[in-house]
Amino acid sequence: MPPRLNILSSALRGAISVRPAAAAARPLQSAAAVVLARRGLADSTTTTTASDHDAASASPQEEQNQIAISQLEMVAYGLNPFDRKVEGHKFGLPELPLPSNMHKNYRYDDIVAQVTRLLMKDGKLGQAQRDMAMILNYLRTSPVPKLNPSRPLVFGHPPAQDLPLDPVAYMRVAIDSVAPLVTIKGFKGLAGGGRSLDVPFPLDARKRRRTAVGWILDAVGKKKSKGSGRSMFPHRVAEEIVAVVEGRSTVWDKRAQVHKQGTAARANLNNFQIRDLIQ
Amino acid sequence: MSAPNSLRCLARPSTSNAVSASLSLSFSGLRIGAAAPFSTTSARDSSIAKKSVNREPAAPYRAGKKLKIGKFKKNKVVERGKAPLPGERKAYRKKIVLTNDNALPVKWVQEMGPNHLQDVNNVGKVVSLPDAVQDQLRISEAFQPSQSWKMFRKPSTLIREETVQMVSKMEKAVGNKKTARLVLAGDKLTGKSLLLLQAQAHAYLNGWIVIHVPDAQELTTACTEYAPIPDTNPVQYMQQNYVLKLLQSIKKANEKVLSKIFTVSSHPELPQNIPVNSPLLALINAAKEAEGAWSVFHALWQELTAQNANRPPILFTLDGLAHIMRISDYRSPAFELIHSHDLSFVRTFVEALQGKTNFPNGGAVIAATSRSNAPRAPSMELAISQRIAEQEKNPEVPKSDPYFKGYDERVESSLKTVEVLKVKGVSRPEARSVMEYWAASGLLRATVDEHQVTEKWVLSGGGVLGEMERAALLTMRI
Known part of the structure; x- marks a missing residue:
């Protein structure tokens, strides 16, 4: 379950309520609730105060009058008594539109969330999240990458000296730069003589990243740890990310190979059966 | 086929009877195997050509499409390269990095001065450690790899309320020529070790002599050599290897101070003759190897505590108190466990x-x-809980459980008169100040406002600094 933590509410908890309308609305408790509070049940969270008793003793007519008076007072102060921001909310309303990362399932950057799940082993998401935090920290503390002009990074990437202090961008640049544009699918028997026909297909952004991370993790698997302890796997992944940005990684060759295959096989898109399949 | 042995020869067939064999061979003119006749042993003579054996493949594979079953799979041969040397991997893990060139330098952070940590007006300020002090703290192993020094441009610390309390207690005691005896207790990640570091930094800046035990577990988990000290009753034990290492770090970290103070008595028990009125540095230099290190430490301790001598104030700190407040893992010659307080260095502390x-x-x-x-x-x-209750003047002082046997009289008596400094989470203004420092370093990519500070403060269980770091710095949400 996600933590139900309204930070603003805890900040405001100690604050004095300056809204007379909200204060006036408090006596509107049902008689049953007041009785329960008076009985002092252990699980009751309502605290009995003197004002509660007074309110209970007041007649409903007086309550209505009180509310009306307070509303009139608000109009006198130039406030709208029926404004949703003012009335009826103990801790006020959040400012809209809500930030996109306020949802429990989308609280992290999209690439961070995706790569974390790709790092995960045996369903241990917490461990993968810790690994991801270590990867980002490694990137923050690693020196400015020396870019290799023969391995151009993704178009519009931030300058190299800005990358370490923005580790998420660092990782995004690395992954998007080596992400392949196409995948090669083999259609069995279409090439004649039982051979399969290789046809290039474009990938969507998420699948492209997934493929790139898969290649990076393959390269990481072949690396050797320098030290020991739980930070070794994330450090190797981070080293590989740095290697990708600096153009030293073998992942670049894999990407080039796939693109070459794709270029060679693009004529196969004209195969009539494939054409039927696409359209 | 002819018989290997001459049938006419009545000699008993045996391997040792080489004459008859060679004779029979020469007579027959045939070359038949090198093995002695009637012997079941195989030929040993390498000159005899071995029969070439044409082996058929063991398992007949199916032609065409191969069916691969698990056990026929080839084992992957992974190139592992040169194995790391012993201790190399641990050294990498324990490496202490005190700077991050990517982090932005924070201009408004002042350098720590000798009087900074005792001034109440400085509570909530972040100050950086001077270079000389950094070196001294590094030598005394006050920095720990788990602390996040490696993320910032320059090691800096927050002066918090507890810092000022602790340092003013130290200064007050020194003013009265007394000793402040403190135990720092508190929850996990509240910054107890960092307070120790601040105490040391203050001491170094004010010309004190600092002796720091970075991890008490090294003393009692039976990982360093020990030996009984002769003529002690009850028997005490010395840990000379550990003490030698400590002496060297004391020497390096306090070099300036130690060269200016002089011995007041001769120490005939030392291997080297140290005349009276020679600098304490020369005394420490007498410890060249583990043998005799304890006597040097003993002499140093006598010199430091010599009454009426001109000595600077002394700070003696130890991290991980619980390790020396129990029965150690060492054994006596009678194979009985040794109490930690019978280890003489621990006893000194x-x-x-x-x-x-x-x-x-x-x-x-x-x-x-x-x-x-x-x-x-x-x-x-x-x-500790009793001391806290006494300090707070709480009428209900916790009592020992009458049904529990694990209490230790010696431990209780050793902590009878100490003062306990409870380390808690930082206050919100302090939290705000430290978060502003993080943001100015470029590591916290957020506007530090009321909302942000409150969020991190609440998430960290009420300003527990280590947890605040986790929530703000060591997270996926950067």
């Missing part, structure tokens, strides 16, 4: 903490408890 040792010009003895790596020490826990 405990007596100082107890108040039995008097420093001539005052000083401080500070021990920090640890919550991440600590054995259970019921007596210590009880004593």
